Amino acid sequence: MxxxxxxxxxxLLTNFAEQVPDVSHAVAVSEDGLRLASSPHLSPDQVDxxxxxxxxxxxxxVGAARLMSAGHVRQQIVDMDGxxxxxxxxxxxxxxxxxxxxxxDLGQIGFETAxxxxxxxxxxxxxxxx
Numbered sequence: 001m002x003x004x005x006x007x008x009x010x011x012l013l014t015n016f017a018e019q020v021p022d023v024s025h026a027v028a029v030s031e032d033g034l035r036l037a038s039s040p041h042l043s044p045d046q047v048d049x050x051x052x053x054x055x056x057x058x059x060x061x062v063g064a065a066r067l068m069s070a071g072h073v074r075q076q077i078v079d080m081d082g083x084x085x086x087x088x089x090x091x092x093x094x095x096x097x098x099x100x101x102x103x104x105d106l107g108q109i110g111f112e113t114a115x116x117x118x119x120x121x122x123x124x125x126x127x128x129x130x
Contacts, residue, residue, distance in 0.1 A: 009037030012120055017041075020112045022104035024083070028120070029054050031093040054087050054097035077106070088113055091121045 013026040017039035027047060028036040033055030038047045061073045076087040084106060086098045098113050100106075 006037050009120060009123060010039070012116070013037050013039040016098075016112070016116050020109060022101040023098055023109060023112075024101065025050075025097075025099040026116075027051060027054060027097045028090065029095050029097065031055060031058070031095065036094060050097060054085075054095050057085075058087055058089070058095050075110070084109075086110060086113055088117050090117050096120075 009028055013028060017023050017026050025039050025042055027038040027042075027050050029051040030036055033052045035047050035051045042050065057076050057078070058073070061076050065071060065073050074088070076085075078085040078087075081102065083102050084100045084104055086100070086106075086109060088096050088098075090096050096113065096117055098109065100109050
């Protein structure tokens, strides 16, 4: 079921994916891996699987930071042959995953993603399960 919050976030993520060069997808997920919003062009199954991957990756890096007493994890970057995945925290219990083309300007995408995180943090945080 689409709520007004998720519909608005879907629109923001769709606009982000369409406007930022080399970005193909953006997915907002709860800390426990549930879809909150996404850009189009992924099947519901793909969104669910990607949400689980984003959540799992974030959990692993938080665990590594805790183990090494390295403080707060700000972002995760996965550089693959077929593209780049950037994950950033949105508030305390949500995450934003962005998929971009190989060879993209990672600095620009990181900046744009951080800007988007600021724009949606207040709207996204209440939608996350307690």
